[in-house]
Amino acid sequence: MNFQQMILTLQQFWGEQGCIVVQPYDVEKGAGTLNPMTFLRSIGPEPWNVAYVEPSRRPADGRYGENPNRLYQHHQFQVIMKPSPDNIQELYLDSLKRLGVDPRHHDIRFVEDNWEHPGLGAWGLGWEVWLDGMEVTQFTYFQQVGGIDCHPVSVEITYGMERLASYIQAKENVFDLEWVDGITYGDVFRQQEYEHSKYTFEVSDTPMLFELFATYEAESKRAMEHNLVYPAYDYALKCSHTFNLLDARGAISVTERTGYITRVRNLSRQVAATYLQERERLGFPLLKKGAAEHA
Amino acid sequence: MPKDLLLEIGMEEVPARFVRAAMEQLKDKTEKWLQSSRLTYGDVQSYATPRRLAVLVSGLADKQEDVSEEVKGPARKIALDESGAWSKAALGFARSQGVDPEALFFKELAGVEYVYANKSSIGVETASLLPEALPALITSLTFPKNMRWGAYELRYVRPIRWLVALHGTEVVPFEITGVSAGKESRGHRFLGADPVIDEPAQYVERLREQHVIVDVEEREAAILSGIRSLAQEKSWEIAVQDDLLEEVLFLVETPTVLAGSFDPSFLDIPQEVLITSMREHQRYFPVLNKEGKLQPFFVTVRNGDAVSLDVVAKGNEKVLRARLSDAKFFYEEDKKLAIPDALAKLENIVYHEELGTVADKVRRVRTIADKLAERLLADDAVRSDVSRTADICKFDLVTQMVYEFPELQGIMGEDYARKAGERETVARAINEHYSPRNAGDRPPASLVGAIVGIADKIDTIAGCFSIGIIPTGSQDPYALRRQAAGIVATLLEHELELTLDELFDIALQAHAARGLKREAYDIVKDMQEFFALRVKNVLTEQSIRYDVIDAVLGAGSADVRRTVLRAQALQAETAEERKESFRPAAEAFNRLSNLAAKAESRRVDPALFADPAEGSLYEAWQQVHGRYLTASAEKRMDAALSSLASLSGPVAGFFEAVMVMAEDEAVRNNRLAVLALIADDVRAFADFSKLVG
Numbered sequence: 001m002n003f004q005q006m007i008l009t010l011q012q013f014w015g016e017q018g019c020i021v022v023q024p025y026d027v028e029k030g031a032g033t034l035n036p037m038t039f040l041r042s043i044g045p046e047p048w049n050v051a052y053v054e055p056s057r058r059p060a061d062g063r064y065g066e067n068p069n070r071l072y073q074h075h076q077f078q079v080i081m082k083p084s085p086d087n088i089q090e091l092y093l094d095s096l097k098r099l100g101v102d103p104r105h106h107d108i109r110f111v112e113d114n115w116e117h118p119g120l121g122a123w124g125l126g127w128e129v130w131l132d133g134m135e136v137t138q139f140t141y142f143q144q145v146g147g148i149d150c151h152p153v154s155v156e157i158t159y160g161m162e163r164l165a166s167y168i169q170a171k172e173n174v175f176d177l178e179w180v181d182g183i184t185y186g187d188v189f190r191q192q193e194y195e196h197s198k199y200t201f202e203v204s205d206t207p208m209l210f211e212l213f214a215t216y217e218a219e220s221k222r223a224m225e226h227n228l229v230y231p232a233y234d235y236a237l238k239c240s241h242t243f244n245l246l247d248a249r250g251a252i253s254v255t256e257r258t259g260y261i262t263r264v265r266n267l268s269r270q271v272a273a274t275y276l277q278e279r280e281r282l283g284f285p286l287l288k289k290g291a292a293e294h295a
Numbered sequence: 296m297p298k299d300l301l302l303e304i305g306m307e308e309v310p311a312r313f314v315r316a317a318m319e320q321l322k323d324k325t326e327k328w329l330q331s332s333r334l335t336y337g338d339v340q341s342y343a344t345p346r347r348l349a350v351l352v353s354g355l356a357d358k359q360e361d362v363s364e365e366v367k368g369p370a371r372k373i374a375l376d377e378s379g380a381w382s383k384a385a386l387g388f389a390r391s392q393g394v395d396p397e398a399l400f401f402k403e404l405a406g407v408e409y410v411y412a413n414k415s416s417i418g419v420e421t422a423s424l425l426p427e428a429l430p431a432l433i434t435s436l437t438f439p440k441n442m443r444w445g446a447y448e449l450r451y452v453r454p455i456r457w458l459v460a461l462h463g464t465e466v467v468p469f470e471i472t473g474v475s476a477g478k479e480s481r482g483h484r485f486l487g488a489d490p491v492i493d494e495p496a497q498y499v500e501r502l503r504e505q506h507v508i509v510d511v512e513e514r515e516a517a518i519l520s521g522i523r524s525l526a527q528e529k530s531w532e533i534a535v536q537d538d539l540l541e542e543v544l545f546l547v548e549t550p551t552v553l554a555g556s557f558d559p560s561f562l563d564i565p566q567e568v569l570i571t572s573m574r575e576h577q578r579y580f581p582v583l584n585k586e587g588k589l590q591p592f593f594v595t596v597r598n599g600d601a602v603s604l605d606v607v608a609k610g611n612e613k614v615l616r617a618r619l620s621d622a623k624f625f626y627e628e629d630k631k632l633a634i635p636d637a638l639a640k641l642e643n644i645v646y647h648e649e650l651g652t653v654a655d656k657v658r659r660v661r662t663i664a665d666k667l668a669e670r671l672l673a674d675d676a677v678r679s680d681v682s683r684t685a686d687i688c689k690f691d692l693v694t695q696m697v698y699e700f701p702e703l704q705g706i707m708g709e710d711y712a713r714k715a716g717e718r719e720t721v722a723r724a725i726n727e728h729y730s731p732r733n734a735g736d737r738p739p740a741s742l743v744g745a746i747v748g749i750a751d752k753i754d755t756i757a758g759c760f761s762i763g764i765i766p767t768g769s770q771d772p773y774a775l776r777r778q779a780a781g782i783v784a785t786l787l788e789h790e791l792e793l794t795l796d797e798l799f800d801i802a803l804q805a806h807a808a809r810g811l812k813r814e815a816y817d818i819v820k821d822m823q824e825f826f827a828l829r830v831k832n833v834l835t836e837q838s839i840r841y842d843v844i845d846a847v848l849g850a851g852s853a854d855v856r857r858t859v860l861r862a863q864a865l866q867a868e869t870a871e872e873r874k875e876s877f878r879p880a881a882e883a884f885n886r887l888s889n890l891a892a893k894a895e896s897r898r899v900d901p902a903l904f905a906d907p908a909e910g911s912l913y914e915a916w917q918q919v920h921g922r923y924l925t926a927s928a929e930k931r932m933d934a935a936l937s938s939l940a941s942l943s944g945p946v947a948g949f950f951e952a953v954m955v956m957a958e959d960e961a962v963r964n965n966r967l968a969v970l971a972l973i974a975d976d977v978r979a980f981a982d983f984s985k986l987v988g
Contacts, residue, residue, distance in 0.1 A: 067624075069617045083446040086456065086473070089307055093484075103485040105603035106610065109546055110345075112310035114440070125442040125453075127308060132610025133577050133595065141444050141454075152446035167610065 001100055002178040003165050003185065007053050010077050010159065013095045014051035019079060022052045027234050028241040031056050031117075032078030032158055036233055039120060039268070040275050041080065042145050042154040046286035048082045053161070057241065059248035062197035065190040068173040072196040073189070077159040083152035084141060092129075092139065092157055100168060107132050115140045119240055119264040121147035121272070124156070136164045146272020147265075206251045213242045213260070220267050229275045236267035297337070297356050298463035300425070301495030303349040303480055304433055305457035311345065311545035313438055313452060318343035318511070320436050325350045328432060333360040334421060342499070342509035344548045346481070348436075349509060351495055355462075359418030366392055371401055371408040385410055425467040429460050433471060447472040457481055461495050483507050483548050486599060506600065507548040515544050518596055521552030522580065525594060529554070532583040533594050539574055546578070547598040554582070555608040559591040561619045564626050565710050571700045572622050577615060625695040629707070634715055637690040644692065650758045651809065653689055659758075659805040661685040664750035666801045671791060673742065680743040684724040687712065688747055691725075705729040731781050738785040745789045749798070752778040756825075757802035760818050761811050765825070779829045786855045787833070790930075794853040795826050827852045834862050842987040843869065849982025860932035865981055868936060880943035884974075884983040887946060890955055891974035894967035903965040908945075908952035915945040916973050923976050932980075939977060946973070 025035040032054035041048045062072035110127035126140035138158040175186030220235035322341035337354030374385035389396040392412040438452035460467035460476035482505025490501040508514040573579040579593040641654040664685040691708035709726035727744025739745045830852040847862040926934035
């Protein structure tokens, strides 16, 4: 199964389970969790089921397109279901079967792994899922997001697409993966990997990035003054990515690190709190809709 | 007729590290409930896998035992009002006991009449208690970390997905988080169907048929036997660490042991790195040859049967290849890092907000270590090694490998330092200075490692105590107890001539530069108490009797080595077969110590001796005192004790011949002074009044 078929299969599968399938979000981010479709929507009482593929940037993991396992940008397939369904583990295992992974011929295990994102004021409990010893999925029950207790609880399933594909296609090197027949992952992304790595580690303008961080932070706060949750959150995301660029460059000392993370967390907490207020002011529309359908 | 009871809590995978404790808790709380509910039973067994906790009670009585007891109420004068009718107090008592006031009666207790109620309760049917008791039992289990799920309120270790509750053949009806108790359990996720349990005693067998070994010991035996037969077949030594075995045990419901291999070229990386990577990331058991050298194979345990084992092995090999490539990359990168550059980075790592950076700590360790080396009269070679080791003992904290695997601190330092051309003695001491790393570990082997190790640990302890971080109860986040025990063990192992008080003093001087938040006197007092408990542990581990420990610690524990030797000597003298001959000495010591407390000076004037017994005691002590000091200096504490004991004859003669508290003040003080001189030696050895029998 090529990479594209895997994405289409997962979209099809989770669509069948009642998830709306949306497209990746257009602001740089380190993980699918930061997409507002997850971060904001997992807050508050409204039901929410969504699935999407998310290109995720981790500047520090860039290796100039030379390392067989590490990437500046990788792909996560993200599923959020709120409230978490009682049979969610079975649904997940069914999705693996759809991808051609027959559990009967493999060793699949749920190994404790708790997740925390200090910049988002978020944490949850769950597992990493092992496929013959390889971590292919992060499986998390969100307990807190943006510093707010989750109720009901969302379950987040994050498939590491490259890892899963390297297993399904039996490839040692991520750049040898088949995106579609005849076009490899390397054909699509190697140049980009090289350039972003070079930029991150050698070319990026550190003073400018520090300035950008401050500018984005100020703009996020300004947007918040107008109760504009989404624009404020976009700028918080930009802060987070800028911080990652600075961190990868080694421009932030260990002592300063905590300070920058706290600044991003303060932004996201503010955004989360205001989002909840705004949804409440609107009367939690999806809650009503769900109730109406039930009746 | 008694029946069996089965309760199975089915959950999504519970963290392996919580399962055993949870299983024991379930058994314990079940028994406590049965006992407090006056339900008799035969036996309680508990079971656990990653997905379930279960308890099986056999021979559970059908109903509670009846009870009848007399309950005491208020005194007669309070129980009756002026007219002789029951007072409010008496009526309230009757109500609280659920008896009719007419049934109250009086009875005398210690000369006072009280009102009594005869309370009897007829045992209730077990079946009627269970629907409330079982859910309460389930939710009473506590875990280190809890979560919520779905839209439910309950906080539990992981979501509950099924419940089996059978009393005999009957289902006990109850519900938790939308899950109703029933008869249907679940088999192995991929191999088994969901079995129906018709009666509790079938539990283990029905699950076994569905590829789940619920009995923990049976599962562990299966894993170990799989490992043994693989080792035999391949002539391998498979290193089975207990904590890893325990984790694997609670990651599988049906274990199948399998092996894989990796490229031998990875064996260039230090063995500890490979073993740590395999254990921490993959939960693999390492394979060694007969000489203990790592081989390019690994052993893992699959949660399932032997179908497609080759596919599973190949997958695991692929993962390990990526992991070891990472380790190799870190190793090569780290070797490019020059030690001075690494040390510079320590300036940016905060050790503790109030105690400065790691670089600050290193500077203090260097100061302390140098002073210790000087104090211990170490030769020049050792002193120069101590200084260098102290300077670079933490440089590996900024390497990628230690960032990835913190438990390799020191181990990587040794390897990298050697490769960077440091002296062999220094390289080894970098690793050793962390020892002992855990309860079973040895102290540093070399003197250099011992000195730097003590300096590092006392810096941490003195630093923490100086800002009020003192372990209490289970709170010991900086593992100060382990570090203090490490210092004690190192002092003993190397027989270092260094008292704890000297050590505290040197450490506090190093910390004084940043200004102490607490009085030095208070810090030292707290550290003395803290270390006395560690010394006490050492004595307890050596099976020293508790009264001997109290007696010896009563004379102080600043000199750790001599404290232990004093305890051993005293234990030998007071052993069952010898204690009769030691008794006169102990009695003499106690008597003279009590009197010596009245002494105002230690000045003895032989001219004032009125009785020959005084002179002979004083002369005897003068000889003993010299022998005692010499023996003590040479750490022959048994000889020190027997020289003290040799005074018991002269002491007895003295007490027989003279009245200590003589009329003449000069004579009296002179006698007390003799006793005080002896008591000083005695009390430096032990407080003999603490001895029992």
